[in-house]
Amino acid sequence: MRLITHNMLQCHAKGCDPSQSYPLELKEVQLESLDAEYSEDFIRRLIPKLDWNVLVHTAFALGVAELPKELPDVQDEAFLRKVHQVALETRVKEAQMVCNGCGHVYPIKDGVPNMLLQDNEV
Amino acid sequence: MLNMHPTPTLSHLKPADYQHVYEPAEDTFLFLDALEADVNFIISRSPVVSLEIGCGTGIITTFLQTLLTSHGIPLLSLTTDINPQACKATAATALSNRTSVDAIRTDLAFPLFPRMENGIDILLFNPPYVVTESEEVGSTGIEAAWAGGKDGREVVDRVLRLIPRMLSKNGIFYLVTIRENKPQEIMEYMSTTYNLRSDVVLSRKAGTEGLSILKFYYPA
Numbered sequence: 001m002r003l004i005t006h007n008m009l010q011c012h013a014k015g016c017d018p019s020q021s022y023p024l025e026l027k028e029v030q031l032e033s034l035d036a037e038y039s040e041d042f043i044r045r046l047i048p049k050l051d052w053n054v055l056v057h058t059a060f061a062l063g064v065a066e067l068p069k070e071l072p073d074v075q076d077e078a079f080l081r082k083v084h085q086v087a088l089e090t091r092v093k094e095a096q097m098v099c100n101g102c103g104h105v106y107p108i109k110d111g112v113p114n115m116l117l118q119d120n121e122v
Numbered sequence: 123m124l125n126m127h128p129t130p131t132l133s134h135l136k137p138a139d140y141q142h143v144y145e146p147a148e149d150t151f152l153f154l155d156a157l158e159a160d161v162n163f164i165i166s167r168s169p170v171v172s173l174e175i176g177c178g179t180g181i182i183t184t185f186l187q188t189l190l191t192s193h194g195i196p197l198l199s200l201t202t203d204i205n206p207q208a209c210k211a212t213a214a215t216a217l218s219n220r221t222s223v224d225a226i227r228t229d230l231a232f233p234l235f236p237r238m239e240n241g242i243d244i245l246l247f248n249p250p251y252v253v254t255e256s257e258e259v260g261s262t263g264i265e266a267a268w269a270g271g272k273d274g275r276e277v278v279d280r281v282l283r284l285i286p287r288m289l290s291k292n293g294i295f296y297l298v299t300i301r302e303n304k305p306q307e308i309m310e311y312m313s314t315t316y317n318l319r320s321d322v323v324l325s326r327k328a329g330t331e332g333l334s335i336l337k338f339y340y341p342a
């Protein structure tokens with residue numbers, strides 16, 4: 001799973017505080033990187049779909065890259081390539097995703113997050 | 123219609139895998155044909171994010187991704203399945219076909235919302251559509267591939283109600299139906315309830331199944 005997908009996942013357990021259910025905290029992380037074709041136009045259109053603060057924080061916490069705290073007004077190629085590398089080329093192979101709202105742990109195994117809840121949790 | 127765009131390779135999957143994961147069949151291949159037939163419409167809507175619910179082997183999303191790439195259009199492809207083996211198969215299919223697809227194990231697509239509210243540009247669903255007893259619905263194994271409960275609509279109807287939360291303004295939702303699912307009724311419901319326009323992209327009779335691929339989108 002790419003980091004961009006982590007940027008889009010949230011806890012949906014019953015009773016979980018919606019103000020705390022996103023982002024999920026990554027723990028015990030094993031990363032891998034995989035080349036993806038760069039497209040400037042695509043990255044530009046993807047950026048508005050990102051939660052920028054979460055991407056910045058996650059990339060920093062995992063030691064992947066240091067991104068500007070604020071989205072720059074002028075987005076040059078070096079910047080766009082960095083976003084590409086962080087969001088699309090960095091993959092989480094193994095991890096535990098922990099919800100800070102309810103403590104639920106969602107494991108990632110072989111790159112696949114298991115977000116399935118038991119019937120009594122939804 | 124003949125498929126001109128190459129069908130993704132599934133050579134990494136073995137016969138034994140299909141005891142756990144839905145093996146692509148007529149419904150799957152009609153879906154591929156429909157996407158190819160509709161590619162100009164898809165491109166005209168400028169998609170960025172696609173989501174497939176119930177990805178099985180991942181063949182449909184992988185096909186869409188390579189089809190659009192051949193037109194110079196990148197896509198962020200997400201998929202879900204309630205069956206863990208299907209998620210695993212999808213990740214492997216994407217890799218074998220040198221594309222990037224992320225697979226999430228979940229019921230429908232709940233962990234993506236509300237974060238991705240109205241953020242899905244292409245939504246794909248080949249649901250469990252076979253008419254069965256309601257008790258058969260809700261497995262996380264291979265039965266989940268077909269068991270659709272009453273009118274084969276029990277899983278479909280849960281997804282229909284989520285469409286207004288998932289689909290973007292310029293989004294398109296593609297859905298497989300068989301005659302028993304009452305596709306006409308679905309189209310009317312989507313129109314009157316959500317103001318979604320619909321077309322039958324392709325229909326085909328496969329054995330006793332009257333298959334159709336429907337698409338839904340907001341009028342311009």
Ligand SMILES: C[S@@+](CC[C@H](N)C(=O)[O-])C[C@H]1O[C@@H](n2cnc3c(N)ncnc32)[C@H](O)[C@@H]1O
Nearest residue numbers: 144150176177178203204205229230248266267
């Ligand atoms: C007819 S198969 C289609 C598989 C593949 N997309 C294809 O066309 O070959 C339906 C798929 O939906 C999955 N599914 C059934 N119920 C689901 C649910 N509630 N949430 C997510 N996936 C589900 C099944 O596990 C199965 O993989």
Ligand SMILES: [Zn+2]
Nearest residue numbers: 011016099102
């Ligand atoms: Zn939670």
